[in-house]
Amino acid sequence: MNYHPASYYLPHQTPMVMVENIHLINEEKCICSVRTHETGILAPFLNEDKLLPNFYAIEIMAQTIGVWNGYHSLLNNKIPSLGMLIGGRAIKTTLPAFPYDSHLMIHANLVLNDSKLANFDCQIFIDQQCVVKGKLNVYEPDESELEDLFGDNRLGEK
Template identity: 70%
Template sequence: MQYHLASYYLPHEKPMVMIEKVHFVDEQQCICSVEVNKQGILSPFLNEDDALPNFYAIELMAQTIGVWNGYHGMVNYQKPTLGMLLGGRAIKSTLNAFPYNSHLMIHADLVLNDAKLANFECKITINQQIVTTGKLNVYEPDECELDNLFGQQRFG
């Protein structure tokens, strides 16, 4: 199946879109990827060694979940909506930073989906080797909740 770029499914604007390609989406999972290089979308976030610090892993995983949600919303003729990361558990990485020219594959597997709350088991791989794992809890606020949080100043 052909997918749009990840930005199509997210309510974010540059430079806050941090993943590029969508490889797979179904009811239970989403797989996206991004290249770590100076020419790509991650360039504003690279450190002095041109590597991506590992603390960005949480955002990469959260945006992959956002693609999953945006894709399913679009199937139901809804535009991408803002989601909120409530927290993460057991976030572990074998790297301090993702090296320059590495190809990051980000996997998000649905564990629990209960109305507006969901939990995903996530991992990031380089060359089919798992380098980062974590469990993320996310929340999808409705329009009223977003208005209460942000008023008329919305992101996206």
């Protein structure tokens, strides 16, 4: 199946889009990818050694979940909305930073979806080796909650 770029499904603006390509979306899984290089979308986040610090892994996994949610929202004729990362468990990484010009494959597997709250088991792979894994809990606020939180200044929305 052909998908739009990941940014199509996310309510973010550049430079805050951190995943690029979509390889699979179904009812229970989303697989996205991004490359760490100086001309790519992650360029603003590379350190002086052209490495991507590993703490960005959480946002990259969360945005893969956002792509999954945005895709399913559009299938149901709804506009993709902001989601919130509310926590993570057992997040482990084998790298202090992602090497320059790494091709990151991000997998988000749905574990639980209960109305506005969901849990995903996530992994990031480089060359088919898992370098990050963890479970992320996410929440999708409704319009009134977003209004209470942000008013008319919803950061990151298109």
